[in-house]
Amino acid sequence: MRSADLADWIGHAADLVAADADRLSRLDADIGDGDHGHNLDRGFRAAVGALPGDDAPPGKVLIAAGRAIVSKTGGASGPLYGTALRRAGKALGDAADVDAAALGTALRAALDGVQELGKAERGDKTMVDALAPAADAYDAALADGSDLAGCVRAAADAAAKGAEETVPMQARKGRASYLGARSVGHLDPGAASTALILSALADVAGEG
Numbered sequence: 001m002r003s004a005d006l007a008d009w010i011g012h013a014a015d016l017v018a019a020d021a022d023r024l025s026r027l028d029a030d031i032g033d034g035d036h037g038h039n040l041d042r043g044f045r046a047a048v049g050a051l052p053g054d055d056a057p058p059g060k061v062l063i064a065a066g067r068a069i070v071s072k073t074g075g076a077s078g079p080l081y082g083t084a085l086r087r088a089g090k091a092l093g094d095a096a097d098v099d100a101a102a103l104g105t106a107l108r109a110a111l112d113g114v115q116e117l118g119k120a121e122r123g124d125k126t127m128v129d130a131l132a133p134a135a136d137a138y139d140a141a142l143a144d145g146s147d148l149a150g151c152v153r154a155a156a157d158a159a160a161k162g163a164e165e166t167v168p169m170q171a172r173k174g175r176a177s178y179l180g181a182r183s184v185g186h187l188d189p190g191a192a193s194t195a196l197i198l199s200a201l202a203d204v205a206g207e208g
């Protein structure tokens with residue numbers, strides 16, 4: 001993948017988030033304050049507006065998007081998604097081309113950043129429950145010899161499954177944790193948005 005592909009990803013993710021903003025906010029209304037979809041919509045719009053030209057390396061595309069998301073997305077998820085993108089961008093460095101191995105390293109760096117900042121583990125009913133299985137599935141696909149598109153598709157599928165698996169969990173981090181046992185039986189909105197954003201990456205990688 002090159003810079004333009006990563007810019008396409010941010011643009012496509014912004015479109016999917018905009019289309020699903022009401023659904024994501026409704027999920028957040030069930031166990032939070034009902035702002036998640038519209039928070040992210042604002043952040044991703046800002047990210048699209050902040051994208052550098054295609055002569056910037058792919059890492060810089062993600063860093064610029066991450067900065068915009070931190071500054072424009074409210075709530076807990078803004079700093080978490082912003083950190084994820086900036087860490088991924090830093091992991092890519094100044095290389096002009098992103099191969100399957102480099103993208104896997106970036107995905108892992110994003111997960112590490114989210115966990116350092118938010119201190120959530122798997123099972124806490126957060127975006128980590130989508131992102132961690134995605135990073136693992138990516139690595140497994142890579143080890144099996146899949147190409148970049150195959151690895152990203154495996155990651156996106158694992159994120160979707162991981163998000164569904166948050167339904168029976170009790171939230172232990174973020175606003176939903178205030179509900180205690182009443183958080184059980186609901187899909188975590190941040191896990192749902194992570195699955196959506198990774199499905200956007202799989203769509204873009206599949207076109208290449």
Ligand code: ADP
Binds near residue numbers: 039080
């Ligand atoms: P807020 O809860 O501040 O209103 P959002 O509604 O935008 O923020 O985002 C809520 C989502 O953020 C949750 O569904 C969860 O996935 C994620 N989240 C919250 N706290 C954490 C955390 N400590 N670590 C990882 N993800 C978190």
Ligand code: MG
Binds near residue numbers: 032034
């Ligand atoms: Mg919220």
